[in-house]
Amino acid sequence: MAIEIKGRMGTFMVLRMLTSDTSEVLRQLDGRLTNAPDLFSGVPLVLAPADGLNVTVETLRDVAEGLKERGLLPVGSMNVSEALASAAGLGLIRNLAAATREKPAPAAAPAGPAQVVTQPVRSGQQIYARGGDLVVTAPVSAGAEIMADGHIHVYNTLRGRALAGVQGATDARIFCMDQRAELLAIAGHYQLSDQIDPALGGISTMAWLEGDSLQIQPAFNPGG
Amino acid sequence: MARIVVVTSGKGGVGKTTTSAAFGAGLARAGHRTVVVDFDVGLRNLDLIMGCERRVVYDFVNVIHGEANLNQALIRDKRVDNLAILPASQTRDKDALTQEGVEKVLEGLAEEFDYIVCDSPAGIERGAHLAMYYADDALVVTNPEVSSVRDSDRVLGLLSSKTRRAERGEDPVKEHLIVTRYSPSRVGKGEMLSVEDVCEILSINLLGVIPESTAVLNASNAGMPVILDEKSDAGQAYDDTVARFLGEKRDHRFLTDKKGLFSKLFGG
Ligand SMILES: Nc1ncnc2c1ncn2[C@@H]1O[C@H](COP(=O)(O)OP(=O)(O)OP(=O)(O)O)[C@@H](O)[C@H]1O
Ligand SMILES: [Mg+2]
Numbered sequence: 001m002a003i004e005i006k007g008r009m010g011t012f013m014v015l016r017m018l019t020s021d022t023s024e025v026l027r028q029l030d031g032r033l034t035n036a037p038d039l040f041s042g043v044p045l046v047l048a049p050a051d052g053l054n055v056t057v058e059t060l061r062d063v064a065e066g067l068k069e070r071g072l073l074p075v076g077s078m079n080v081s082e083a084l085a086s087a088a089g090l091g092l093i094r095n096l097a098a099a100t101r102e103k104p105a106p107a108a109a110p111a112g113p114a115q116v117v118t119q120p121v122r123s124g125q126q127i128y129a130r131g132g133d134l135v136v137t138a139p140v141s142a143g144a145e146i147m148a149d150g151h152i153h154v155y156n157t158l159r160g161r162a163l164a165g166v167q168g169a170t171d172a173r174i175f176c177m178d179q180r181a182e183l184l185a186i187a188g189h190y191q192l193s194d195q196i197d198p199a200l201g202g203i204s205t206m207a208w209l210e211g212d213s214l215q216i217q218p219a220f221n222p223g224g
Numbered sequence: 225m226a227r228i229v230v231v232t233s234g235k236g237g238v239g240k241t242t243t244s245a246a247f248g249a250g251l252a253r254a255g256h257r258t259v260v261v262d263f264d265v266g267l268r269n270l271d272l273i274m275g276c277e278r279r280v281v282y283d284f285v286n287v288i289h290g291e292a293n294l295n296q297a298l299i300r301d302k303r304v305d306n307l308a309i310l311p312a313s314q315t316r317d318k319d320a321l322t323q324e325g326v327e328k329v330l331e332g333l334a335e336e337f338d339y340i341v342c343d344s345p346a347g348i349e350r351g352a353h354l355a356m357y358y359a360d361d362a363l364v365v366t367n368p369e370v371s372s373v374r375d376s377d378r379v380l381g382l383l384s385s386k387t388r389r390a391e392r393g394e395d396p397v398k399e400h401l402i403v404t405r406y407s408p409s410r411v412g413k414g415e416m417l418s419v420e421d422v423c424e425i426l427s428i429n430l431l432g433v434i435p436e437s438t439a440v441l442n443a444s445n446a447g448m449p450v451i452l453d454e455k456s457d458a459g460q461a462y463d464d465t466v467a468r469f470l471g472e473k474r475d476h477r478f479l480t481d482k483k484g485l486f487s488k489l490f491g492g
Contacts, residue, residue, distance in 0.1 A: 121381075
């Protein structure tokens with residue numbers, strides 16, 4: 001047997017381009033990469049120019065080259081014409097958008113190994129637990145960002161941003177002992193600090209999704 | 225083994241150079257051979273605060289480029305034994321410092337000194353990175369206000385990830401908090417964060433609280449580290465800070481206008 005068809009495998013990341021200014025795209029990407037060098041490493045990337053963006057073959061090719069230079073894996077593009085994609089040396093992924101619209105990404109939080117962080121997560125730092133849960137036992141500062149494909153637990157003060165279920169797991173939850181977050185998000189549904197009920201500040205909370213709506217409630221407060 | 229102590233903050237103008245001069249002088253006065261190194265290339269002012277600007281012939285960059293040896297560039301303090309400074313260059317641009325150059329100079333200094341105090345430039349760019357890269361200890365200088373605390377938090381993140389100790393997986397850089405320009409009356413009015421707030425946000429060990437004091441400006445005009453002004457509140461606060469760093473237990477004396485009240489809470 002010379003080949004084997006293994007069906008769907010893993011996920012890929014979609015890099016949405018919001019401008020056709022190549023250097024700006026790469027510059028912002030570099031910013032993300034300095035904070036979170038592992039964010040994209042080894043994950044196939046799909047380039048998706050935003051609707052109505054005027055991209056040329058050169059733009060697409062330059063961005064793809066830039067990604068490769070940074071050790072990333074651009075494998076295809078979407079939201080562009082077949083001719084444009086192939087001229088830029090990229091495959092065209094046609095049904096991804098449709099597929100994601102019809103059948104939203106995994107609803108279940110992945111059960112990979114949890115990542116445990118015991119050092120403070122400082123302003124400007126970003127931690128991403130890919131494929132599993134994130135457990136943080138130290139404070140998360142304002143200006144820091146913690147993300148997980150699964151659940152997030154913070155057994156300390158959470159002042160920064162916490163994003164659970166970042167690949168779309170709608171049953172992911174965020175637990176924290178002392179909630180002062182700048183942002184809480186689950187599967188892309190978020191609330192900013194000024195939308196969060198002030199009564200939930202400074203206490204233990206749990207956040208989860210009900211449909212599209214992010215719920216935050218006091219949690220594990222003895223007697224409360 | 226010499227210990228390398230970086231004085232850093234992120235935000236500018238919070239009192240790094242004031243602290244470097246006072247801390248270095250305090251260590252030297254306690255009998256430790258100490259050199260204070262100015263990493264603020266292009267904006268040097270450590271030599272001014274230490275009153276030796278007229279004695280600068282060669283500087284840090286000259287040594288890196290091999291245009292002078294360490295002994296030619298080091299300025300020995302005339303008031304305090306065991307104290308020297310390595311001035312920064314006034315004229316060069318910031319890129320004159322290289323990682324290898326800095327390492328070589330620090331190795332040379334380590335042969336002669338017990339403590340190497342590195343006065344970092346503001347920001348989190350190259351100069352600040354080089355100043356902290358080889359550190360064993362970090363004095364994180366913070367003013368009791370939100371933007372300074374935020375910048376210190378960023379710097380703490382860099383200390384735990386972008387230093388040689390972090391890269392080699394060695395024991396982490398020892399972090400110490402110094403809150404400067406502290407004004408209890410303004411804290412009382414809610415215009416400034418309290419020491420408790422700052423400590424809670426940064427969650428690191430509090431080494432010293434330096435009050436807002438006219439003695440600082442007077443000392444720097446006189447070209448004298450403020451710790452040598454033993455009658456002044458800021459001088460005494462720095463003296464306590466150095467003593468704590470060296471392992472002594474001392475109460476925090478300048479947390480309230482009325483002495484002694486809160487210092488009990490923060491004792492030792
Ligand atoms: N405890 C204090 N009380 C009053 N003024 C102070 C105090 N500490 C520092 N200052 C003043 O604040 C100003 C800045 O101090 P300094 O030069 O030490 O800060 P820096 O952090 O080194 O600044 P830069 O980031 O520019 O290097 C100076 O004018 C100094 O006199
Ligand atoms: Mg300075």
